[in-house]
Amino acid sequence: MSRLHAKQLRLLIAIEESGSLLGAADKVGLTQPGASKALRELEQTFQVELFERTNRGLIPNEAGKCVLRFARLIQADINNLRFELDAIASGAGGRVAIGTIMGAVPLLTDVISDLLQQQPRMTVEVVEDTSETLLDLVDRGRLDAAICRSSVSRNPDIYESLFIKDEALSVIANVDHPAMGAKSVELTELQDSRWVVYRAHMPMRRLLEREFHEAQLNFPLHLVETTSTLTTLSLLSRNIDLVALVSDDVANYFCRHHLVDALPLRLKSRSEPYELVMRKGAKRSPTLNLLLESLNKVQGNGPTRGMLNPQDLGAATPSR
Secondary structure (H helix, E strand, O other), X not given: OOOOOHHHHHHHHHHHHHOOHHHHHHHXXXXXXXXXXXXXXXXXXHOOOOEEEEOXXXXXXXXXHHHHHHHHHHHHHHHHHHHHHHHHHHOOOOEEEEEEOHHHHHHHHHHHHHHHHHOOOOEEEEEEOOHHHHXXXXXXXXXXXXXXXXXXXXXXXXXXXXXXXXXXXEXXXXXXXXXXXXXXXXXXXXXXXXXXXXXXXXXXXXXXXXXXXXOOOOOOOOOEEOOOHHHHHHHHHHOOOEEEEEEHHHHHHHHHOOOOEEOOEOOOOOOOOEEEEEEOOXXXXXXXHHHHHHHHHHOOOOOHHHOOOOOOHHHOOOOO
């Protein structure tokens, strides 16, 4: 610890972002010789080279990627320290950064609304994306936690996670879609529709592909791929031939506001449940504990299995 300096870690991150020592030196306020010396001292401290010198610039090797991951976590922790100290000084409620997949957006919206009623001066950052992207942001310390699926990770055992709820799915479309109003709809009737879907390899996309495969149908070729709730809604509201697979919670929210409607299509497959996911061993801030309390409150009428105890999270069993 006595040989590590914050500027060295900032330089390390800047090198990865810029790909060159000169660009990194400008970012952290060093001369190029000074940056070269700082990198050399850092590599001597760890007794390993951290970057490959190529004609494309400096590329982090495996050791460099490891050190960079921890450097970003240290940077995130220092940023969180600054936010919490500012909050203490101002009497504000602090800050929390939370990620969510599309299907959990309505739930998280209710949670944040409750949280802000309790802590009106709290700052909340919400990132909506795929589980894969959210887990990367959790890894890098950019998010305190995420509501997503840790099963998409190659190393799910590096997380602490707690079950939130099972996810039921619906197929939604414009209220003027030709199949709207039918008593029932078969998947074959939607084969020629243009689908709004997640990117390949995501759980909900895999589920839809499985549905088409089991029905012995070719999966549609002409897709619109997005992770955005707003984009999905906007596309469906403007195009009567589009259909989308979303969680029941998202479908119910859209349908309640008469923005789209659900098609009477029964799916055979079940979606994976989603969880609250954190870095294993990460210290939970008071603001994150407050968010967990609001999550418990919002889910108060749900099954006991979905209830979350902030004190229990550290002892949670890693998810599948």
